[in-house]
Amino acid sequence: MWRSDAETTARHLQYQYEVGTATGIRCGKYLVPRKKAEIQRLDNTLQHHIAQYITLSNSEFSRCMTYFLPKKLRKRSFLVQEGDVCSYAAFVQKGCLRSYTIDSKGDEHVLQFAIEGWWIGDLYSFLTGEPTSYFIEALEDSELLLLDRKAYEQLTEDIPKFERFFRLLLQNNLIATQRRIIAEHSKSAVERYLDFLKTYPSIAEHVPLRHIASYLGITPEALSRIRRELAEKSL
């Protein structure tokens, strides 16, 4: 279950395995009924993801798919905003999102990114029904599979193996988040940036630098200096 190389393990831990690049079927418009081939592809991303953790028969998998609600999200639009109840856990089929808060001074703080094959959502709000304090924003046109609270409970009742699945997601996410705290206490901004590039190369490709800076807990200006120094050194 645990691959040995550090990079795969770290990614695995953070948000449960990044699957390979999609084969590239696209549809140009939103709200257009998806073609069969595309449905196939979308299902496969999730199926591949689930298979990392538990074994499902084909019939179980198609049953499980009925609990999800597909949703497309345009770049710069929000899945939830501060004050909403985050009624969904969202699995990313395609695209890229971030979750962040805005503090009392008006500054943004990125908690998480999610690309294809990752989950995103505000767990606290999802589980308690309290309004969230996060914004979840699409950084690119994205396709999600939503699981709402009720569907989540029905799914775990219908296929109890999913109890284990979600527990594993939680465990891995907790471990990664704890490591992030230790890293912020023990490493400099440069080291953390390099770690980020190494651990999440596919996110680094998709995401504006200022969001990475925010995730690392530094300003965009500081990240810019860091990048210049790294560039100068490697010449």
Added chain:
Amino acid sequence: MWRSDAETTARHLQYQYEVGTATGIRCGKYLVPRKKAEIQRLDNTLQHHIAQYITLSNSEFSRCMTYFLPKKLRKRSFLVQEGDVCSYAAFVQKGCLRSYTIDSKGDEHVLQFAIEGWWIGDLYSFLTGEPTSYFIEALEDSELLLLDRKAYEQLTEDIPKFERFFRLLLQNNLIATQRRIIAEHSKSAVERYLDFLKTYPSIAEHVPLRHIASYLGITPEALSRIRRELAEKSL
């Protein structure tokens, strides 16, 4: 399930409810067989804790107790050290512990404290069997209930409600850990120290200041100055 006041919620989230102070039965020596009254008290701490999350019949509870191994730990001794496999999740009946790493520069970084009614352990090592990179040290003479990997699996099989119980612990811990990251990005050291005092008053009483500093990600000197400034202001 979720109380409304911020402090209780925060404590709840961090490590699942601090129960009231023990009634104070002590035994002076280690490895002395515990008296019946004491066993009762110890069980009650755990029972109270579990009851926050799931409902158990008395017979289920006494069955569940058979999976735990009691253990006493003297002040300054370790439950696990770096390189060990952390085979246990430990429930704290009495006393106080911390988990920390030592980085490449030789500096300590506190990940977590645990007092009566809390859990501690290295989840990653516990679940994978890989050696841990943490030290778990008793800050006072402590009494623990250990649950090893096998017992954990048997327990969740025997009483499936415990699946839910452990999932809730994980969820709450993850939520609290995520909030800790956001707080470290958005708040000054003073604010974080005040938050700590408010959220975990009973830990602040038990724990040396330098460990609190380490938990907050600052040096003991910085914490000392913060405390002086606060004292001066409040005069």
Added chain:
DNA sequence: CCGCCTCCTTAACCTGCATCAATCTAATTT
């Protein structure tokens, strides 16, 4: 192809916290 975003970079200055080194205090040990 022009103007306007959005994002990134650069530079000058500032500050919060780290570092280093003493000193003080209160437990523990003998």
Added chain:
DNA sequence: AAATTAGATTGATGCAGGTTAAGGAGGCGG
């Protein structure tokens, strides 16, 4: 009670990263 040790405080100094303000560069709609 004296000796030892762990923990907390204080002061002097330095630096990583924040702040502010001003460009620049690429992308996109008109």
